[in-house]
Amino acid sequence: MNEVSSGNTLTHLQRLEAESIHILREVVAEAEKPVMLYSVGKDSAVMLHLARKAFYPSPPPFPLLHVDTTWKFQEMYKLRDRMAEESGMDLLVYHNQEAMDRGINPFDHGALHTDMWKTEGLKQALDKYGFDAAFGGARRDEEKSRAKERIFSFRTASHGWDPKNQRPELWNLYNAKKSKGESIRVFPISNWTELDVWQYIHLNDIPIVPLYFAAKRPTVERDGMLLMVDDDRFPLEPGEVPVERSIRFRTLGCYPLTGAVESEAATLPQVIQEMLLTTTSERQGRAIDKDAGGAGMEKKKQEGYF
Template identity: 65%
Template structure:
């Protein structure tokens, strides 16, 4: 693979265009939708989304709350970051967890894919229903995964939060149709057209703060099924043959710590991360364990209501 160098990328115009498109979409939703919310997952894409929301309405604060679906298995540093940012920007941060799931002791070690369903998908549905949100912004990008590549920017969900890929509304020019029937809701993806590279370049250009886990550092890890899993707390269950090693590593995506693989890396500055990303040999979702289960698994999950 040709390695693209930083100097060869002068994406000012390109990033401005993507930023303008996202801000236009965010403003349209605020103007037309009854009860919007921005989902906040604490990752780099969420940091960009939050930044765009702040810019879109300035000098007003974003006229909607933010919602974090907490599986209770996020990295500690993520939760600290979330609370710090909410305070710093003076935004309303709602947090929802699936209490039933917690009471039943659902965890990523023993419950596999039903963990994702219960603590993420079901929790998200509960959170949206609890507050009666009619539109939810998400940071999904079309370059992440094949089924997302076909999803509209305004994506409709029936009352069970299910997506029907065969019955998507035509989306023409910039004329977004935000009208819904009772019980339906919309997922809105303002950064649909951004790539991972765009995200990183924008973070650098705008000097956006991101969770330190993205930067390489010595961390306690276990190598499991070829994935490098960080031991973030004492709940991590080790197999008999596994042992905790300390490695200089970083994460390309963030999620629940037992399900998020990191990679060995020396990239401890933003420029080093971008350099590494532009020459990347893996697209970012390979480090999320669930996506590789089977062909088309993401599309199936989304039809069932996964964000």
């Protein structure tokens, strides 16, 4: 990765990597108590790899935080524990106790599930540990409101985002000063695209959840989405029988909310090939972006969603 390419011009991946590492180090130098939000997806995998690279030979000097919903795919939990072990970082897993007590789940509660487990859970976890800076793996190419978000994105004490009142971000000078109660969300891979992420994983052999690769898996079709029956909590309708299909996932979240695609792509180059030839955008498989019309994500972010 560090070899200088022909003509001495760094490749785009080398420059993206250098920028991300610079951001990670700035936060560690200036924040009091940083944390990395680790969602176990491919973007988190790249972000974690960059962190290990930024601080090598030291382990990254902050913990990983997984805001769990208890409804992630089993393979995600496995990889999460393995990567925490390999990186030598502390892993904090947070569950919103109220959501747990009330039995909030994606089958019965719809949008409330995301709101309580993820949005509320994240706020509670950050407040509980007093983290003042949280790394997230969001990218600007994912969604329109993300495209306008700064790399250092400030949140009020109640975790709200004010898109009209963002600090100007010049050169690679980041202003990490914050007022009492404020916290920062930092997005080190803001300028990466989906293709960059895949290519970087490919070049560096970064471990990712096997669900990204096609395999025969038990599925049912609901509202035009292919859902995987990942455990026996999946409530089958009368007469509904899971069907084995060769599927994979383009993004990973709670298994009852994440649509699979039928695919034969079993290797990384095949996955990338399929992604490049596909005609629908990445987040299309997620129910969250469809809420509240065109401004769904922007609204969620103002309320404190990452």
